[in-house]
Amino acid sequence: xxxxxxRGVYYILLKDLKAYYFKPxxxxxxxxxxxxxxxxxxxxxxxxxxxxxxxxxxxxxxxGTTSMEAIVxxxxxxxxxxxxxxxxxxxxxxxxxxxxxxxxVFGAMISGVMTVISMIVFKMRIQSPIWFSISLALTLLTxxxxxxxVAVSVKEVFEAQTLSNYFRFPxxxxxxxxxxxxxxxxxxxxxxxxxxxxxxVDALKNTILGTTNLSVLMLDIFILCGFxxxxxxFSHKLLKRSVK
Amino acid sequence: xxxxxxxxxxxxxxxxxxxxxxxxxxxxRGEVFGFLGPxxxxxxxxxxxxVGLTEPSEGSASxxxxxxxxxxxxxxxxxxxxxxxxxxYDELSVWDNLLFSSRLYHVPKRERAYRIHxxxxxxxxxxxxxxxxxKLSKGLKRRVVIAAALVHQPEIVxxxxxxxxxxxxxARSLRRLVGELRAEDTTVFLxxxxxxxxxxxxxxxxxxxxxKIVTIDSPEKIKQSIRGVPVIDVLLxxxxxxxxxxxxxxxxxxxxxxxxxxxxxxxxxEAIESLIxxxxxxxxxxxxxxxxxxxxxxxxxxxxxxxxxxxxTEKEGRRS
Numbered sequence: 001x002x003x004x005x006x007r008g009v010y011y012i013l014l015k016d017l018k019a020y021y022f023k024p025x026x027x028x029x030x031x032x033x034x035x036x037x038x039x040x041x042x043x044x045x046x047x048x049x050x051x052x053x054x055x056x057x058x059x060x061x062x063x064g065t066t067s068m069e070a071i072v073x074x075x076x077x078x079x080x081x082x083x084x085x086x087x088x089x090x091x092x093x094x095x096x097x098x099x100x101x102x103x104x105v106f107g108a109m110i111s112g113v114m115t116v117i118s119m120i121v122f123k124m125r126i127q128s129p130i131w132f133s134i135s136l137a138l139t140l141l142t143x144x145x146x147x148x149x150v151a152v153s154v155k156e157v158f159e160a161q162t163l164s165n166y167f168r169f170p171x172x173x174x175x176x177x178x179x180x181x182x183x184x185x186x187x188x189x190x191x192x193x194x195x196x197x198x199x200x201v202d203a204l205k206n207t208i209l210g211t212t213n214l215s216v217l218m219l220d221i222f223i224l225c226g227f228x229x230x231x232x233x234f235s236h237k238l239l240k241r242s243v244k
Numbered sequence: 245x246x247x248x249x250x251x252x253x254x255x256x257x258x259x260x261x262x263x264x265x266x267x268x269x270x271x272x273r274g275e276v277f278g279f280l281g282p283x284x285x286x287x288x289x290x291x292x293x294x295v296g297l298t299e300p301s302e303g304s305a306s307x308x309x310x311x312x313x314x315x316x317x318x319x320x321x322x323x324x325x326x327x328x329x330x331x332x333y334d335e336l337s338v339w340d341n342l343l344f345s346s347r348l349y350h351v352p353k354r355e356r357a358y359r360i361h362x363x364x365x366x367x368x369x370x371x372x373x374x375x376x377x378x379k380l381s382k383g384l385k386r387r388v389v390i391a392a393a394l395v396h397q398p399e400i401v402x403x404x405x406x407x408x409x410x411x412x413x414x415a416r417s418l419r420r421l422v423g424e425l426r427a428e429d430t431t432v433f434l435x436x437x438x439x440x441x442x443x444x445x446x447x448x449x450x451x452x453x454x455x456k457i458v459t460i461d462s463p464e465k466i467k468q469s470i471r472g473v474p475v476i477d478v479l480l481x482x483x484x485x486x487x488x489x490x491x492x493x494x495x496x497x498x499x500x501x502x503x504x505x506x507x508x509x510x511x512x513x514e515a516i517e518s519l520i521x522x523x524x525x526x527x528x529x530x531x532x533x534x535x536x537x538x539x540x541x542x543x544x545x546x547x548x549x550x551x552x553x554x555x556x557t558e559k560e561g562r563r564s
Contacts, residue, residue: 004350011347019335080331086297088348089320243298 008090012098013105020072021106030106034060034114042122053118054204055177057111058197061139062168064110066147069103070160073151077242086243096148096236103144104137111136127210131217135203138224142196145231152238171197176205196227245272248400248431249294253303256289256455263289265455266303271433271448273399276426278446278463279435282550286455287435288328291402294433295325308399321349324393326403330385334378338369338388341377342395349396363391366421383414390421400431407441419445443540453548466543474512475536478505478519481529488526495519506536 020026037056042049049056076082085095115136118124126132150163174188175181175197181189192198203220205211249271256264264286271277279287292298294307296316305312308322332341342363346356364370367387372380377388386406393401403422407415422445425432436442442449443463450460459466476496480503484492489505492498495518496509509515512535523530544550 007350008348011344015333015336015340015344018340019333023335079334080327080329081333083297083327084331085348087295087320087325089317089350090348091317 005090005094008088008094009098009101012085012095013101016072016099016102017105021068021102026068026106027109030064030110031113033063034110034117038114038117038121049118049122050124052178053114053122053124054208055201057114057118057136058139058175058201058204059172059177060111060114061107061136061200062143062171062197064107065103065140065143066150066164066168068106069099069144069147070151070164071157072102073099073148074154074157074160077151077155078157092240092243093236096232096239100141100144100148100232100235103147104140107140107144108136111140124208126208128207132204132207135200135207135217135221135224138221138228139197139200139204142200142224142228142231145228145235146196149231149235149238152235152242167195171195174198176201196224199223199227247271248273248309249277249305249307249433251290251294251303251305254290254293254300254305255302256286256293256298257301258289262455264293264300267452267455267457268303269450269457269460271400271431273431274426274429275447276422276432276434276445278442278449279433279452280437280439280442280449280544281435281452281548282437285437285452287437287452288404289455290452291325291404291433291435294319295323295402296320321396322399324396324398324401326390326393326401326406328404328408330382330389332377332385332389332392335376337374337376338364338380339373341388342392345392346395351396359395359397363395367391383410386410386414386418390418398430400433401425402433404435405437406434407436407438439539439541439544449540451544451547453550458547463540466547467538467540469543473508473510474538476507476509476512476515476519477532477534477536478507478530479503479532480505480523481531484526484528488522488528491522491526492519495522503531 034056037060038049041052041056045052073082086092119126146167147164150167151160154160154163170191173179174184174192175195176192177197181192181198184192199220203217203224206217206220247270249269251270252268253266254264254268255262255266267286267290279290281287289298293300294305294312296312296319300313307319310316310318310322312319333344336344339360342360343356346359351359364373367390369384369387369391372384377385380388390403390406407418410418419441422432422434426447434442434445446463448460448462449466451458451466459469461469483503484500484505489498489500492505492507495515496507499506507515507519516533519533520530
C-alpha cells in the first residue's frame with residue numbers, strides 16, 4: 001500500500017516534469033534567470049557577491065519553485081486534468097506530494113545553476129556541503145508547498161501569479177536576501193520571522209560561510225520543517241475541500 | 245444476478261440545492277445501464293459520487309462490492325471513468341498518456357506495453373502513438389480517453405456523455421465499443437441525454453429528472469408501460485372519401501393528413517387485414533404501410549413532462 005502511494009508520487013512527478021517543467025523554454029529560463037541575476041549583482045558590487053550568494057540562491061529557489069508550480073496546478077484544475085488524478089487509486093496526499101516535488105525539482109535546477117555560478121565564477125566555497133544540501137532541499141520543499149497552497153486557493157492561472165507575488169516580493173526584501181534581518185526596523189523584523197525564507201537564508205548563509213554552530217542551524221531546520229508540514233496540511237485541506 | 249453497483253438514497257446537495265435527491269438503484273454485472281436525463285438532471289453528480297470525486301450529502305452506495313464512503317481507493321482500483329471532457333495531458337504523446345494511466349492504476353510493469361499496444365490497435369491509434377494529445381482531433385481525443393479508462397481492465401466503466409460532441413462516425417464506433425465491452429462482461433454505466441442512444445445501447449435505463457429517478461426498467465418495458473396501443477401508418481394512392489374514413493374508424497382512431505392516414509389499433513395483424521379489405525373495396529392502393537410502436541422518446545416525455553425538444557436542443561447546442 002505504502003509502496004503504491006510512493007510509486008504514485010513518483011509517477012506524478014515524472015509526468016509533471018515531462019509535460020510541463022522540462023520544456024525547452026522553461027529550461028532556458030531556468031539557466032538564464034540565475035545567470036542574469038548573478039551578472040546584475042556582480043556588476044553592482046563585484047566584491048560582495050560571495051556574501052550575497054546565499055540570498056541569491058534562496059531567491060532562485062523562491063522563483064524556481066513557485067513560478068511554474070502555481071501555473072501547473074491551476075492549469076490542470078482548469079482543464080480537468082487534475083481530476084484525472086483524483087480518480088486514480090492513490091490518496092490526495094500523494095497527489096499533492098507529487099505536485100510539490102515537481103516544483104521542488106524545478107527549483108533545485110534553478111538554484112543549482114545559481115550555486116554552480118557562485119562556485120565557479122565567484123569562487124564561493126561551501127563550508128558544510130551536507131548541511132547546505134539539506135537546508136536547500138528543505139527550502140525547496142517548503143517554498144514549493146507555499147506555491148501549492150497559493151495554487152489550490154485560487155481558480156485562475158493569473159490569480160495564482162498575482163497571489164504568488166504577494167508572498168514572493170515581501171520575502172525577497174524582508175528575509176535577509178539583500179539586507180540582514182537584524183538591521184531592519186523591529187516591525188519589519190517581526191514580519192520577517194513569520195516568513196519561511198528568513199530561516200532558509202539564515203541556514204544557507206551559515207552552511208556556506210560556516211559561521212554558526214549546529215544548534216542554530218538545527219533551529220532553522222526545525223522551523224522550516226514546521227512551515228513545510230503546516231503548508232502541506234493547509235494545501236491538502238483546501239484541495240480536499242475543492243472536491244467536496 | 246450479481247449487483248456490482250447498489251445505491252441507497254444517494255443524495256447530493258450543492259449550496260442548498262438538491263442535485264441528486266435520494267436516488268436508489270442497482271446495476272447488474274455485465275449490463276449496460278443507461279442514465280438518461282436532461283442537462284442538470286443529476287447524472288454527472290451521481291457518477292461523481294460513485295467514483296469518489298465528491299462525497300454524498302446523504303445515503304451511500306457500494307461499487308464493485310466496496311463502500312464508496314469507507315473504501316473509495318478499492319472502488320477506484322476497479323472502475324474506469326470516461327469523463328465528459330477529454331482531460332488527458334496535451335503535452336504528452338498518446339503513448340505517454342496511456343503509460344501514465346497504466347502506472348497510476350498499478351498495472352504490472354511487464355504488462356503495460358502489451359496492454360497499451362492492444363488498446364492502440366483496438367482504437368485504431370497505432371499511427372498516432374507518438375502524436376501529442378493536444379494535436380489530436382476531438383474524435384481521436386475521445387478514443388484515447390476511453391483507452392486510458394480501460395488500460396487497467398476495470399470491472400465497471402463509467403461513461404459520462406461519451407458521444408457528446410462527436411461526429412457521426414466516431415459516435416457509431418464508440419457505440420460499437422460499448423457493445424464489445426458488454427460482450428466481455430464489463431459493466432457499463434452510461435449517462436446520456438441522447439434518448440436514442442440510451443434506447444440502442446442500454447439493457448436497462450434509469451430516467452432521472454431534477455435529481456429524482458422517475459423510472460428504471462428495460463427500454464422495451466418503459467415503452468410498453470407508456471402506451472400499449474400501436475399505430476399503423478398508411479400512405480394511400482389518393483385521399484380517402486368520407487365513407488372510407490368511416491369504415492377505417494371502425495378499425496381504430498383515425499388521424500388524417502392528405503393521403504397519409506394513421507390509425508391507433510388494438511391488434512396489428514387483424515387491423516392490417518381489415519385495412520387491405522377496405523382499401524380494395526374502395527379502389528385505393530396502399531403505397532406504403534408501417535407499424536409505429538411507442539418509442540423511448542415518447543415514453544420519456546410522458547414520464548418526465550420534459551419536452552423531447554429540450555433534449556434535442558441540448559444535443560444541437562453541444563454539437564455546435
